[in-house]
Amino acid sequence: MPSEIADHIANVSVIDTHSHLRGDYAWEGPDAPDILSDLFGWYSSSDLIVAGASLDAVARLQDGGNEDLEGRFAGVAAAWDVAQFTGYGEAVRIAARDLYEIELVSEQTIRAGQHRLQTLQRQGGCVALLRDRAKLDHVQTDLGLDVIDLPRTSAAFFLRDLSLRRFAIGAIDDPVIEAATGVTIRNLATLGQAMEALFARCAPLSIALKSQHAYVRTLAWHKRTDADAERAVRAVLGGGPGSGDPQSEARLCLGDWCLARGVELAGAYQLPIKLHTGYLANTGQLGTAMPVDRLRAGHLAPLLMEYPNARFVLMHIAYPYSDELIALAKHFGNVSVDLCWAWAINPLASKDFVRRFLHAVPMNKLFAFGDDATTPSMAYAYAVQMRRWLTRALEEEVADGFLTTRQAMDGATRLLRGNQLACFDIAGRQRAVRDATSTHERHPWPYRYDSGGSAPERCVP
Structure with a gap:
């Protein structure tokens, strides 16, 4: 028979802070x-x-x-x-x-x-699986700068992260940026204009700013001057030897400069900043292409110090550098930590992480779940997995005398939804999305909404 804690955790409506779900039509259409x-x-x-x-x-x-x-x-x-x-x-x-x-x-x-x-895989089956079976309040999904077809009825369920990745890796010559912003980057001034245009277009309907630049470059951040960034723009756009290498000094300089500007713009639009830390996906396919030394969350300390009023969400418990991440969260009031994906990477380590975190950092700084999946079925599975292992963590805290059952249950509610409600303007962004769908038949960001009839002939990225 499930414990009182297990029963409580199994029935909380969870806020899913990280996903790659593409919405209804990717599940029920011809590309399912x-x-x-x-x-x-x-x-x-x-x-x-x-x-x-x-x-x-x-x-x-x-x-x-x-x-x-x-x-x-x-x-x-x-x-x-x-x-x-x-x-x-x-x-x-x-x-x-x-x-x-x-x-x-x-x-x-x-x-x-x-x-x-x-x-x-029926009409409406995607949201039904996520909301009714996985018991998710809503999903925050990262789809880069892609615009996705979505039924209007699902608009407020799939909230979008605004991706800063291309800017953060210094890929200012990527044609996707010009397509998304309408700005041709020729120098530092037009680079700034492109970023401002992207935020003006997308930020009001986004739930957070997101970057996973750790897949391409180090997390180490350095403050850059405009003069240095201007030279880097010329080097990258000039296409000289090595200018395409994401580890080149020019690309790293531009990435640092753009990340700083992105944090500033996120503040102007009241967006938290989600940053990938730690382990990289698909390492079985990439072979040895996971330079673990550059993935440490500690590399971000200069950025955290530079922007004390920004709200940073450091993701994936920085596995395997999890204790370092706990130290950052304990030291910096502008840092929250997200267990998204971590339960699937190593559920036992994640269970122990929760316990170590609770004994070092105020519990309002921890988010319990992000599915990090591409299909609702696997999002469901990751949600079930998380609930089971979180239950084990909190039951152990009770068994060891650190928490009462009531404190464990109240703490679980905080980790599963309360802390997220305090960090993200969920109601405000959902209201903005609903307003957008009521006034535009086909909105340019973040989704092309339609009346919710049936899937298009093919899913449009």
Whole structure:
């Protein structure tokens, strides 16, 4: 029988602070995943590769156009046998059992799961799965600067992060920036104008500013002068030797300058700043391309000191540098920490992180969940996984005499939604989105809303 704490955590409507969900039509339209590309289309495939599956076998596994489900799974069956007990594997098993009635994922069971998946991929099924089964209040999703087709009825459920990534890696020559802002960058002045135009267009309908530049460059930040940035603009746009390297001094200089301007603009529009820290995804596919020394959250200390009035959300518990992140949150009042994705990376480490955090930092600085998924089924699974491991963490605190049951339950509510409500202007942004959908049939950002009838012929990125 579930404990009082477990029952409470299982029924809180959770605020999901980080996702890559593309909305209803990516789930119910012609581009919808099949059972194998759903279960193994995102993080879990990396563990398969690390376990020994070939890149070709994983690519075939994820090929939804190939109807040979049994053959596709057979190529990774041996790897799955040893990878199923990781955090990623646990989430796959949760989705398979709860949603597709598969107790043991195998060649013999996968086809029956496909039929059950298709019953979930109905009109309105995406939000129903997230809101009613995963019990999510809403989703905050990072889709870069893409504009996505979305039913008008889902507008306030899928809130968008405003991506600063291209600016933060110094990629000012990326044509996506000009397309998104209408500004041709020729010098530092026009770079500033492009950033201002992006915020003017997108920030009023965004829930936060987001950057995951750690995938491309170091998190180390240095204050840059306008003169240095102007020289860097000329170097990058001039296309000289090495100017395309994200580790070049010119790109790093521009990234630092743009990150600072982004923080300032985020403040003007009252947006928290979400920053990826720690572990990188897809490392099984990237091989050795995870320079762990550059992923430490401590590299951000100069930025945190430079902008004491900004609201920073440091994501993914900076795994494996989690204690360093706790120290930052303890020292800087402008820092909150997000467990998004961390439960799936290493659920045991995340459980222990919660306990260490609560004994070092005021509990209003911790967010419990972000699904970091691309399909609602896996978002559901990650939510279930989080609730189970958070329950274990708080039950241990009670068993050890550090919390009463009531304090654990109240603390859980804070971690699952209360702290997020205090950090993000959720009601205000949802109101702004609803106003936008009522006055524009096809709004240019963040979604092309329609009346919510049926999926377009193909999902438009």
